[in-house]
Amino acid sequence: MKRRFSPMAASRRQFLAGTGAVAAGLTFAPYKAFSEEEKKINFYNWDTYIGETTLADFNKATGIEAKMDLFADNDELFAKLKEGNPGYDVIVPTNDYVERMISADMLVPLDHGKIPNLSNIEERFRDTAFDPGRKFSIPYMWGTICAGYRKSKVEGTPNSWKLFYESDKHAGKIALLGDAQNVIGHALKYLGKSLNSKDPAEIKMAEELIIANKKNIKVFADDNGQDLLASGEVDIVQEWNGDILQVMEEDKDISLAVPKEGGLLWEDGLCIPKGAPHPMNAHAFINYLIDGEAGAKIADYIQYATPNAAAKKHMSKEYLENTAIFPSAETLANCETQVFLGADATKLYDEAWTRINAA
Amino acid sequence: MIPGTAWLVLFFLAPLAIIWAISFGENTSLVKTEITGTLDNYWRALSDVVYLKIIWKSLWISLLSTALCLAIAYPISFLISFAKDKWKPLLLMIVILPFWINLLIRTYALIAVFRTRGFANFGLEWIYNTLQLDHLFGAFEPLPLLYNNFAVIAGLVYVFMPFMVLPLYASIERLDKSYLEASLDLGASQSRTFWSVTVPLTMPGIVSGLILVFIPMLGSFLTPDLLGGTNAQMIGNVIERQFKAANDWPFGAALSFLLMYVTFGALAIRSVLSGRKSGMEV
Numbered sequence: 001m002k003r004r005f006s007p008m009a010a011s012r013r014q015f016l017a018g019t020g021a022v023a024a025g026l027t028f029a030p031y032k033a034f035s036e037e038e039k040k041i042n043f044y045n046w047d048t049y050i051g052e053t054t055l056a057d058f059n060k061a062t063g064i065e066a067k068m069d070l071f072a073d074n075d076e077l078f079a080k081l082k083e084g085n086p087g088y089d090v091i092v093p094t095n096d097y098v099e100r101m102i103s104a105d106m107l108v109p110l111d112h113g114k115i116p117n118l119s120n121i122e123e124r125f126r127d128t129a130f131d132p133g134r135k136f137s138i139p140y141m142w143g144t145i146c147a148g149y150r151k152s153k154v155e156g157t158p159n160s161w162k163l164f165y166e167s168d169k170h171a172g173k174i175a176l177l178g179d180a181q182n183v184i185g186h187a188l189k190y191l192g193k194s195l196n197s198k199d200p201a202e203i204k205m206a207e208e209l210i211i212a213n214k215k216n217i218k219v220f221a222d223d224n225g226q227d228l229l230a231s232g233e234v235d236i237v238q239e240w241n242g243d244i245l246q247v248m249e250e251d252k253d254i255s256l257a258v259p260k261e262g263g264l265l266w267e268d269g270l271c272i273p274k275g276a277p278h279p280m281n282a283h284a285f286i287n288y289l290i291d292g293e294a295g296a297k298i299a300d301y302i303q304y305a306t307p308n309a310a311a312k313k314h315m316s317k318e319y320l321e322n323t324a325i326f327p328s329a330e331t332l333a334n335c336e337t338q339v340f341l342g343a344d345a346t347k348l349y350d351e352a353w354t355r356i357n358a359a
Numbered sequence: 360m361i362p363g364t365a366w367l368v369l370f371f372l373a374p375l376a377i378i379w380a381i382s383f384g385e386n387t388s389l390v391k392t393e394i395t396g397t398l399d400n401y402w403r404a405l406s407d408v409v410y411l412k413i414i415w416k417s418l419w420i421s422l423l424s425t426a427l428c429l430a431i432a433y434p435i436s437f438l439i440s441f442a443k444d445k446w447k448p449l450l451l452m453i454v455i456l457p458f459w460i461n462l463l464i465r466t467y468a469l470i471a472v473f474r475t476r477g478f479a480n481f482g483l484e485w486i487y488n489t490l491q492l493d494h495l496f497g498a499f500e501p502l503p504l505l506y507n508n509f510a511v512i513a514g515l516v517y518v519f520m521p522f523m524v525l526p527l528y529a530s531i532e533r534l535d536k537s538y539l540e541a542s543l544d545l546g547a548s549q550s551r552t553f554w555s556v557t558v559p560l561t562m563p564g565i566v567s568g569l570i571l572v573f574i575p576m577l578g579s580f581l582t583p584d585l586l587g588g589t590n591a592q593m594i595g596n597v598i599e600r601q602f603k604a605a606n607d608w609p610f611g612a613a614l615s616f617l618l619m620y621v622t623f624g625a626l627a628i629r630s631v632l633s634g635r636k637s638g639m640e641v
Contacts, residue, residue, distance in 0.1 A: 073603075075603035075604050075606075076603065078606070079602065079603055082389075082390045083390075100389060103389060104388065104389035104390045106390070178584075179604060180600075180604060180605075181604075214589050214590070217589050218506055218588065218589070219506045219587075219588055219589060220589055222584060222585075231474060231475075231476060232475060232476055233474050233475055233476075233505070343386060343389070343606070343607075346604075346605055346606065346607075347605065347607065350600060350601075350604065350605035350607070351407075353600075354409060354410075354413070354592070354597055354600075355409055357589065357590060357591075357592035357596070358409050358412055358413055358416075358590065358592060359590065
C-alpha cells in the first residue's frame with residue numbers, strides 16, 4: 001500500500017484515508033447526457049496529494065466546481081472502478097495500474113489538443129513504456145522506494161538492500177513494506193534480478209531469501225513504516241520516499257537513501273476513466289494541474305518530485321536540490337519502474353507472499 | 360416479518376449467493392469473471408497445505424481470544440447485573456462507549472499502548488523503578504508487546520469484548536436471583552451454586568456471546584494486519600488480498616466459503632456435544 005506525504009498527524013491522515021474510501025463508495029454522480037456539461041467534476045485522488053487551494057483556484061479560473069474523494073491505495077481504486085465507473089472524471093493511478101487499466105480498457109484516450117500545458121512536462125516524461133505516446137495518462141508526480149533510517153543507529157548509510165534481506169545487523173529493528181510485489185521485488189533487486197521478474201525460479205529464490213531472514217524482520221508494515229521509524233520501533237525501514245520525507249521534517253535524526261542495487265521508481269498519472277460524466281471538464285482540470293504556477297503550488301505543498309519543468313521554475317532551490325526528492329542520475333540509473341505483470345505472475349507473487357507470511 | 364425477510368434476502372442471502380457463484384468461476388480478463396462451474400478454486404485451496412495451515416491458525420487464535428473474552432466478560436457482566444440500579448446505565452455505557460469510535464482508530468490506539476515506547480511499557484517501567492528493581496536486576500528492558508501473536512489476541516479480545524458482555528448481561532439480568540439463594544440455603548457451596556445453577560441458567564447468553572464473538576474473529580483481517588508481526592497472517596488477510604492486490608475474486612470467494620464451512624462445522628460439533636447432555640436446554 002502506498003501513502004502520501006502529509007503535514008498532518010499520522011492517525012488523522014490514516015483516518016481520512018479510511019473515511020474518504022467509505023465516502024467515495026457512497027458517491028454516485030448522476031449521468032447526464034447534456035450537450036453542454038454542467039460545471040462540475042469529480043476527482044478521485046490520494047489523500048493530501050494536491051495543493052491546499054488548488055481546487056478553489058481551479059473553480060475561480062474556470063467556474064467548474066471540483067469535488068474530491070480519496071482512495072487509500074491502487075487496489076482500492078481498481079476494485080472500485082472494475083465493476084463500472086461510479087461517476088469519477090479524473091483519477092490518479094500509479095504507472096503499473098495505468099498499464100493495467102489500459103489493458104482492461106478502463107481509460108479514455110486523452111485529447112492532447114485540449115491539454116496545451118503538456119508542453120510544460122519535461123521531455124523525458126513525455127513518452128513512457130507503460131503508456132506509449134501518453135495516450136491515456138499525464139504525469140503528475142514521481143518518486144522512489146528507498147531505505148529510511150535513523151542516523152544514530154546505523155553505520156554510514158544503508159547503501160545496500162542486504163541490510164534488509166540478508167543480515168542480522170539490525171535484527172528486530174527492520175520493517176519491510178507490506179505488499180507482495182514490493183517486498184519480493186526489492187529482494188529480486190538485491191539478488192541482481194529485475195524487480196519485474198516473472199521467472200518462477202527467481203521468485204522462489206527471493207521467497208526463500210525473505211523466509212530465511214524473517215527472524216530479523218520486525219514487521220511487514222503496510223502503510224506506517226515512517227511512523228515506526230519515528231517512534232523508534234525500528235531503525236531501518238523500506239518505504240516510499242515521500243513518507244520518509246515527512247518524518248525527516250519532524251526528526252532530524254532520520255534520513256533516507258536509495259540502496260545501490262536501486263529501488264522502485266514510481267510515477268502517478270492523471271487519467272480519465274471510461275464512463276466519466278464530464279470528460280470536457282476533466283481535460284480542463286488535467287490541463288490546470290500541470291499549469292506552471294498551479295503545479296508549483298501543488299509540489300510546494302506535497303513535496304513530491306514534479307515532472308513539470310514550468311512548475312520547477314517557481315520552486316525554491318531547497319526543493320530542487322534536495323536529493324531525497326530528486327535522486328542523482330546515477331542512483332536513478334539502477335532504479336526500475338514496476339510494470340503490470342499479468343494475472344499469472346501476479347498469482348505467483350501472491351502465493352509466494354502467502355507462504356512467506358505463513359512461514 | 361416481511362421487512363425482516365426482505366432485508367435478509369436482499370443484504371445477506373443475495374450477496375452470499377453471488378460470492379458462492381463466483382467461487383465456481385474463472386477470471387477471463389482483468390475485469391471479467393465467468394462462472395464456469397469449475398472446482399479449481401476449491402482444489403487450489405485444499406491441495407496446497409499452506410491455506411489449511413492458515414485456517415487452522417485463524418481457528419486457534421479465534422478460539423483462544425473467544426475464551427479470554429468469556430473469562431473476562433462473565434465477571435464484568437455479573438458485576439453490572441448486581442450493581443445498584445442507578446449505576447447500571449453508567450457501567451453499561453462504559454462497555455458500549457468504545458463502539459462510538461471507529462474500529463481503525465481503536466486499533467491504532469492499541470499500537471500507541473503496546474509499542475516499545477508505549478504506555479504499557481512506560482507504566483511497567485514506572486512500577487519497576489518504583490520497586491527499586493533496577494538496583495537488583497539492572498535497567499528496565501521494554502517488553503516486546505507489539506507485532507506478535509500476543510498483540511493480535513489482545514486486540515481481538517479488546518475489540519470484541521462488548522459483543523460478549525451484552526448478551527451475558529442480558530441473561531444474567533433475567534436470572535431469578537432467588538434460585539441462587541435457594542441453592543445456598545440448601546447447603547450448596549458458592550462454587551457449586553455457580554456451576555450448577557448460574558452457568559446453566561445463563562447458558563443462552565454464553566452461547567450467543569460465543570457465536571457473536573467467535574465468527575467475526577475468524578474472518579478478521581484488520582487486527583492481524585496492524586498489530587501482528589511477520590507471521591500474523593490470518594485467513595481473512597489472504598481473502599482480502601484475493602479481492603484487492605491479487606485480483607482473483609474466484610479464489611477469494613472459494614476461500615470465504617471454505618471458512619464458512621469450517622464455521623458451520625464448529626457450530627455442528629457444538630450442537631452435537633450439547634445434544635448429548637440430556638436435559639440441558641441451550
